Amino acid sequence: MIDYDALIHEDRVHRHLYTEEAIFQEEMRKIFGAVWVYLGHESQIPNNDDFITSKLGLRPIIVLRDSTGKFRALYNRCTHRGATICRKESGSTKAFACPYHGWTYLNSGKLQGVPWPEGYADDFSDAKFNLAQVPRVSSYRGFIFGTLNLDAPNLKDYLGPAKTPIDQWLDRHPGSKVKVSNANRLKFNGNWKLAYDNSADGYHVVFSHRSLLAMENRLLSEDQKGMSFYKDKPDDAPMYVQYFGNGHHFKDKRPNIEQRPGALWEIEGSHPGMEGYEESIRERLGDKADRILDIAASEPVNINIFPNLLILGNHIQVLQPVSLTETDTTWYGTAVIDDDDELEGTVDDVNAIRMRTQEGFPNFGEVDDLMNFEQIQAGLAAEEDEWIYMHRGLGVEGRISVDENGVFTAPATDEIFMREYMKEYKRLMQAEPNLTVEREVK
Amino acid sequence: MSHDPSKTSHYINDQFYQNLVTNFTDWQTEDLEISDLNLRESCRRLLEKEARLLDSNQLDDWLQLFAPECLYWVPASLDGGDPRKEVAVAFDDRRRLEDRVFRLQNEYAWSQQPRSRTSRIVSNVTVFATDQADIYMTRSNFFTSEFQAGDKRSYAGWTGHRLRDTGGDWEILVKQVNLIDCDQNLRNPSITL
Numbered sequence: 001m002i003d004y005d006a007l008i009h010e011d012r013v014h015r016h017l018y019t020e021e022a023i024f025q026e027e028m029r030k031i032f033g034a035v036w037v038y039l040g041h042e043s044q045i046p047n048n049d050d051f052i053t054s055k056l057g058l059r060p061i062i063v064l065r066d067s068t069g070k071f072r073a074l075y076n077r078c079t080h081r082g083a084t085i086c087r088k089e090s091g092s093t094k095a096f097a098c099p100y101h102g103w104t105y106l107n108s109g110k111l112q113g114v115p116w117p118e119g120y121a122d123d124f125s126d127a128k129f130n131l132a133q134v135p136r137v138s139s140y141r142g143f144i145f146g147t148l149n150l151d152a153p154n155l156k157d158y159l160g161p162a163k164t165p166i167d168q169w170l171d172r173h174p175g176s177k178v179k180v181s182n183a184n185r186l187k188f189n190g191n192w193k194l195a196y197d198n199s200a201d202g203y204h205v206v207f208s209h210r211s212l213l214a215m216e217n218r219l220l221s222e223d224q225k226g227m228s229f230y231k232d233k234p235d236d237a238p239m240y241v242q243y244f245g246n247g248h249h250f251k252d253k254r255p256n257i258e259q260r261p262g263a264l265w266e267i268e269g270s271h272p273g274m275e276g277y278e279e280s281i282r283e284r285l286g287d288k289a290d291r292i293l294d295i296a297a298s299e300p301v302n303i304n305i306f307p308n309l310l311i312l313g314n315h316i317q318v319l320q321p322v323s324l325t326e327t328d329t330t331w332y333g334t335a336v337i338d339d340d341d342e343l344e345g346t347v348d349d350v351n352a353i354r355m356r357t358q359e360g361f362p363n364f365g366e367v368d369d370l371m372n373f374e375q376i377q378a379g380l381a382a383e384e385d386e387w388i389y390m391h392r393g394l395g396v397e398g399r400i401s402v403d404e405n406g407v408f409t410a411p412a413t414d415e416i417f418m419r420e421y422m423k424e425y426k427r428l429m430q431a432e433p434n435l436t437v438e439r440e441v442k
Numbered sequence: 443m444s445h446d447p448s449k450t451s452h453y454i455n456d457q458f459y460q461n462l463v464t465n466f467t468d469w470q471t472e473d474l475e476i477s478d479l480n481l482r483e484s485c486r487r488l489l490e491k492e493a494r495l496l497d498s499n500q501l502d503d504w505l506q507l508f509a510p511e512c513l514y515w516v517p518a519s520l521d522g523g524d525p526r527k528e529v530a531v532a533f534d535d536r537r538r539l540e541d542r543v544f545r546l547q548n549e550y551a552w553s554q555q556p557r558s559r560t561s562r563i564v565s566n567v568t569v570f571a572t573d574q575a576d577i578y579m580t581r582s583n584f585f586t587s588e589f590q591a592g593d594k595r596s597y598a599g600w601t602g603h604r605l606r607d608t609g610g611d612w613e614i615l616v617k618q619v620n621l622i623d624c625d626q627n628l629r630n631p632s633i634t635l
Contacts, residue, residue: 182518182528187627211551215541219449272535273454275445280455328627333529352459352526359529364545367553367632375552 032057247306
């Protein structure tokens with residue numbers, strides 16, 4: 001038994017959370033099995049029979065819309081001998097045939113048939129031969145989640161107050177929706193929590209991203225661009241960090257920006273094609289251009305849904321643990337869809353700008369963070385130096401407030417969000433969840 | 443109106459994107475392949491010089507090889523895709539390419555502290571004509587070994603260069619780097635390829 005009370009304290013956590021294989025294995029069950037885990041976006045499987053392959057923790061799964069339109073997450077594992085039945089990253093099919101012995105399953109998970117069944121004494125209509133599937137799959141405004149835990153709250157309750165910034169993030173777009181495009185795909189040699197710990201961290205920005213800030217400001221006469229509002233004393237700025245419960249946290253930089261059309265676009269960094277497209281959109285649309293250009297700019301929020309979904313800027317970033325010390329961090333781009341021509345014919349221009357704005361941070365910011373995460377993992381090899389501190393703000397009078405819903409709010413560099421999510425982590429790791437797979441096709 | 447492409451970005455527009463996608467579609471055809479040995483040798487020397495400048499970290503000199511209105515493009519999809527609708531591993535116009543070099547020369551770019559050492563092999567060079575007399579395209583394979591902080595990694599793939607003959611010398615209009623694992627998760631892809 002791992003003693004999580006000894007490993008997780010109010011002000012600090014033990015290095016073992018990041019270095020012990022037994023803890024990682026337990027996380028794959030008690031977190032990546034027991035809470036709602038982000039699996040994919042509805043726009044990646046827009047039609048019936050569309051699928052993508054993914055992981056639930058380390059479990060290979062196929063996320064799909066079955067032939068009736070129902071979202072499912074099937075285990076990508078043949079009931080017969082255990083081989084993966086689908087080896088493509090995406091596609092469209094009504095059935096999956098195992099490459100090894102040809103057992104074939106409908107995309108509902110039901111076993112359709114096995115070669116030469118007369119060689120078996122079994123009744124293959126027995127549900128025990130169907131594919132295992134994630135018993136609870138649910139989506140919130142396009143984001144698809146799944147959990148093996150029958151006792152988990154419903155998805156809306158799990159997201160709780162985090163639904164509000166997600167709604168706002170979507171509602172600024174035409175039709176209140178986005179479409180997922182391809183991704184900037186990165187990985188690092190470090191534990192997955194190093195990325196989650198960082199995701200609402202306003203303290204690291206001017207240090208970890210020092211080269212990016214210098215780059216963004218190199219052509220400016222004054223420092224008014226992008227992340228430069230972290231300069232000087234970021235705690236004095238109106239931006240803030242919040243903890244929402246259930247491990248979710250939020251960093252909101254929007255209060256630093258004037259509430260008027262065009263203000264977001266003005267603080268966007270320099271990206272390929274910006275000036276040319278801006279002039280062309282302004283010529284065509286005059287005063288309306290500001291509102292449209294704001295949609296091409298990044299939304300200055302970090303909405304972090306425990307354990308693996310980080311919505312930031314215009315990105316949908318997904319954390320995927322690969323092993324104790326390997327993590328994939330995939331930055332899906334998002335595009336605007338404009339069914340009702342709210343953007344007056346500029347949607348292709350807006351998307352052409354958005355693709356370029358989205359490449360900026362993964363290329364010139366995230367790579368430096370990932371190096372720092374790897375170097376934390378390296379530093380944690382120091383066995384006798386046991387503790388990692390996350391106590392910034394703790395005990396400082398008047399710094400942290402909590403509202404009637406239990407939402408904590410603090411200045412942007414506060415580590416309250418780490419401390420609070422670690423309490424939830426401890427609670428989950430000390431519980432024994434009721435995990436199950438479904439084989440009946442419902 | 444003329445703009446300094448190092449300062450503002452006007453040339454990456456619809457026409458540019460359309461031309462780019464057209465120019466990088468179905469260009470490696472046998473009827474366009476150049477057999478002239480002098481021309482092939484000249485292109486090969488340019489590609490080797492480029493690799494040498496990158497290996498020796500002479501990034502400012504490397505930038506000089508590019509036309510003022512250039513593109514350094516590392517697609518994130520195997521066929522290059524449509525960059526108006528897709529993000530790329532890199533899609534750098536002149537200003538952003540200068541941004542990239544600026545950042546790599548900044549001692550606070552932690553992903554390059556310590557700086558990677560690289561060794562590039564450029565091979566299988568084939569030169570193709572285009573419908574413009576002074577513009578040629580090359581396809582070459584690359585294998586780049588990278589050593590950083592006790593760790594050895596590699597990049598492999600092929601590169602499409604779109605080159606303009608400036609009368610005895612070349613300028614790079616577009617460099618498209620096609621990684622064999624461009625659509626997979628990459629560890630610290632911070633060096634220039």
